[in-house]
Amino acid sequence: MSYGVLKQAPLAPNPVIIASMGHAGVGIGAEAYRWVLIDVGADPKAPTLKGEKQQLEVLRRYGSTILRFGASLKRGETPLVPRALLVDLDPRSANLILQSYPKLFAMRDKHAVYGLGGAARNWAEGRTRFQKEIEQKQDLASRIRGISPEPVRGFILPFSMGGGTGGSFSSEFMRYMKEEENLGQATIASFATIPEFGWDPVIHGASHISIVMSLAHQIKYSDAPILMENSELRKQASLFADRLRGRSSIVDELPRQIQVGWRDYRDMNLLAAHAIAEFMNSFIRETEWDMSNFRTWLAAGKPKFVIPWLIPLVPRGGPTMDSIEQNISQGNQGILFDVAPEGEKVEAGPRDSACIILKTKGSITAEQREYFKRLLEEKFEIPDKRLVFIKVPAMEGEPASACILLNVKAVGKKILPLVAEAEDAWESYKDEYQKRGLSHEEFKQAVLDVTGHLG
Ligand SMILES: Nc1nc2c(ncn2[C@@H]2O[C@H](COP(=O)(O)OP(=O)(O)OP(=O)(O)O)[C@@H](O)[C@H]2O)c(=O)[nH]1
């Protein structure tokens, strides 16, 4: 049976690795695999190819891009294994997820890349330790080959910019891949969250420095830098708590005593995972889009930061366009970054643009295009010539959805105050950071890069 399946499978893999960084990254990245597996009807705890129709959908949609085949099981089933790297200084978070899902993360230790423990909430220390403990001691390049022996075509990096590890690890990871690893051809998409000050357990000054350094690295090295705010994720998650309770999450199956660190983020991470899943849908085989096309879309873009608008926020309804319109009218939609207060227009930038990843059954009709053109014109004043439509075929029983990636100048308004806070904080932190390898000049340059880019 599995021979028949593999014969129909695409032969040339275009491997895309999700490299999850730090606590938030690991939670969101692991949830994103679960989300796409559930979308195609696979068992998210132990996905296999059994030749059943539903299981075949996994291959039809993703080929072996984001998953690879494990060693065949006795029953003639072939396990599907996420091309996942869970990277953290602190081994606890990734360890718990790996131990709880031994059949999903079937390559065991190969999925996990740890430092020597003790997260510092300090970007400079995080970067130095990444270089010493991950690039050198653990030989990062060989760790990547362990997950993908075939040349990697893309990386997706979920992380929070607020702590020390996620922000610094992903910054250095991107630089390393683009400059040193001969992987400059691989497309990098980052999914970075901004903490909610006054709620999340972050250290105000240090966190702002981490945000600025990590934004500057995304401007330089990320081909598709996608931003989300914890405050928006939290707000939407609470509005949609009932519906999200009905979605299964990786958190639900962790042993009760270790759910503590994850429970608060369960619903928020489901929404972030949904955005990553929709993004991954854009480069499946049936679209005319390749992940590297995002690089071209954003290369000329200034701003380059992108924010995701999910319609619906929580999947619901049928596979046709009607259900998207219905979800909009019922309020089941949301932008995961607060740039456009409800009912208000935002200030349009001259080069604002949007990429609409539209998952429906059948082809896009002229009326559907008109619908989105109006939607984007009304709210963002983006002219229709700056819209890109990517059509993803919805499967039987799969709710229609649209993920609109917005590249809008208004993002700058939210980010520039964070840069000002970082500059304020720098004076009292600079000795500490300089000792750990971040020079005054490099920080100031990062400030200039971000303000220059967004200003
Ligand atoms: N959305 C989301 N935010 C999280 C999650 N875990 C932590 N955060 C927030 O992210 C920020 C800190 O990032 P973490 O990911 O915990 O930190 P880290 O990258 O492991 O870095 P360290 O500070 O060195 O531990 C804080 O604002 C947390 O509230 C998560 O699972 N999801």
Ligand SMILES: [Mg+2]
């Ligand atoms: Mg941590």
